[in-house]
Amino acid sequence: MDLTIEAEDAAFQERARGWLAAHVPDEELPSLETEEGFAAHRAWERELSADRWSVVSWPERYGGQGAGLVRWLLFEEAYYAAGAPGRVSQNGINLLAPTLFDYGTDEQRCRILPTMASGEVIWAQAWSEPESGSDLASLRSTARRTTGGWVLNGQKTWSSRAAFADRAFGLFRSDPDADRPHRGLTYLMFDLRAPGVTVRPIPRLDGKPAFAELFLDDVFVPDADVIGEPGQGWRIAMSATGSERGLTLRSPGRFLASAERLARQWRAEGDPADTALR
Known part of the structure; x- marks a missing residue:
């Protein structure tokens, strides 16, 4: 299996890392399970969307970059590695949007997707x-x-x-x-x-x-x-859950980022007792 990243994809990865390095908040946002935190996460979605990083795999007409699977994964890995905020719009982006792409009308896609990408509608x-x-x-x-x-x-x-x-x-x-x-x-x-x-x-x-x-x-x-x-609702719902299962492709990058943050925290607080964790 060839896991080499093509030059154009690597350039995309560097652009994503650069943007995230410049824009990810220094302080962790308040919990999105509070009114204040929800508003802060909505504002973050707006910032992502302004430069088309909110939904990189969507067509440009709806606010995306038209990125393929590899670039979507590269962005997700960079996003987690940067410690970026959780996505308050995940229900729309990960469940409703794929449903609209598969079963919605053009009118629905044009009406709903741009405001979803920008965080205007959660x-x-x-x-x-x-x-x-x-x-x-x-x-x-x-x-x-x-x-x-x-x-x-x-x-x-x-x-x-x-x-x-x-x-x-x-x-x-x-x-x-x-x-x-x-x-x-x-x-x-x-x-x-x-x-x-x-x-x-x-x-x-x-x-x-x-x-x-x-x-x-x-x-x-x-x-x-x-x-x-x-x-037709049951068929549509099963299609939505299929899209949700596809999100596991990004899990390795998410878990790696969490492990690296945990290791940094341990080192900052002193050597852990278990040498395997040093």
Whole structure:
């Protein structure tokens, strides 16, 4: 196996490292599970996006650089090595965006992706329900047809980023008479500040809300915010999870960066007792 980095890719890697060295904050940002920290991380997304480093693999028309897989990995490795902030927009970038590329309309991509890349709109994931976690297909939240769109009712839980996010995407049962639970589901996007939406943060032991419950009472969603075709929701959700699994490609760089930071901390605080760690 040839692991040599091509000259053009190496040049891209150096540009990424240079930009990160010049822009990564010297001080760690406040926790994104606080209102102050969420705003600070949103501002960081805006800074990344201004120079097209937010979503390097996306087409240029949506705010990216059109980078291929190798360059995406090189950027991710450089990002972790630089100790850059966590990505508050990860739900949108890693789950919703691939879904829109595969199943969305051109209008949806042009409307949603640029504001996602810039951090202007942060997305929450709204899949799990109180009685539908690993058995997601048993979900009960409904989407009922109405003039010009859909009416949502139900409850979602363990919704990541929802405490401070702007919008959410999720699965809803649009055909309660479908012959199998995986059928009759539709994938929709909705505004977390729309009438009928109640967001209830779920605090961790430290009191910070990494997740939230969502209560939906007659929430109107226009047809323009349906992804794919009605009833196609399960297929779309499985496609999204496939994209998420692909993120493990960047794990070695992430783990290496964490190990190097830990080793530096040990050295700074004195020689560790175990010689294998020196």
